[in-house]
Amino acid sequence: MCAPNGARRNHQDHAALPMTPAELATEAVKLVDARVSVLHLHVRDAQGRHSLDTGHYRDAIKAIRRAVGDQLVIQVTTESVGIYDRAQQMDLVRELRPEAVSLALGELCPDAAAESEAARFYRYLADEGIWAQHILYTPQQVRRFFELQQRGLFGEDRPWCLLVLGNYTQQRDGDLAEFERMRTAADLEKLVWSVCCFGAWEQQAALLACRRGGHVRLGFENNLLRADGSTASDNAQLVQDFTRALEGRRTPAGAVELREFLFGGY
Numbered sequence: 001m002c003a004p005n006g007a008r009r010n011h012q013d014h015a016a017l018p019m020t021p022a023e024l025a026t027e028a029v030k031l032v033d034a035r036v037s038v039l040h041l042h043v044r045d046a047q048g049r050h051s052l053d054t055g056h057y058r059d060a061i062k063a064i065r066r067a068v069g070d071q072l073v074i075q076v077t078t079e080s081v082g083i084y085d086r087a088q089q090m091d092l093v094r095e096l097r098p099e100a101v102s103l104a105l106g107e108l109c110p111d112a113a114a115e116s117e118a119a120r121f122y123r124y125l126a127d128e129g130i131w132a133q134h135i136l137y138t139p140q141q142v143r144r145f146f147e148l149q150q151r152g153l154f155g156e157d158r159p160w161c162l163l164v165l166g167n168y169t170q171q172r173d174g175d176l177a178e179f180e181r182m183r184t185a186a187d188l189e190k191l192v193w194s195v196c197c198f199g200a201w202e203q204q205a206a207l208l209a210c211r212r213g214g215h216v217r218l219g220f221e222n223n224l225l226r227a228d229g230s231t232a233s234d235n236a237q238l239v240q241d242f243t244r245a246l247e248g249r250r251t252p253a254g255a256v257e258l259r260e261f262l263f264g265g266y
Contacts, residue, residue: 034236
């Protein structure tokens, strides 16, 4: 999976960071060539600000599909960035009905009072065949996610979660100690899990996740740097660095294989 832009970075951070539908379509072609299976999609408004507007999403998805067809699973983010509330996040998904969606546990189900409504929404996703990936930022969230999974809140036996190492607003990079705290907070063998990482440790985090049975998200949303500390030319270079380092260990899945794993075919 590649997260090529995120909610906050822009062309001042990196000239090759894709923001418009046309830029995202061009990026999608490069990502397919780099053997990416999932594009984690953020869209922006006319001023370049984070948006959950369905029209902006439809424009971006249409441009990407025109460029690469079904060669990428497009995962829509519901991230609030302090702008949107839970109702707006859920309304986006119900209106857009994307193939895949990312959901922050702390936003969609922040406490016990939110569990009933969240459970109904998670059941809706399962019934509609929308792949949900649940974003977890702390060991405490990992433990709570596992407890909710054991209670059947997510409507699936092995829900997919993403462990986020580091923090953008705190300007904190991920590291090995945080990886181990997150990884050991629950029995990850009973879940499907991925890792993403802020900062130059991204490549090491990805390789370590693969060795531990996890999956990987790379890209400019979290990191602009190669393993040697130099700035990557684009998202595809980060992915290519990883696949070269992975050579002979595990084989990256394509979009077709992922859909078969998630949905039993496409």
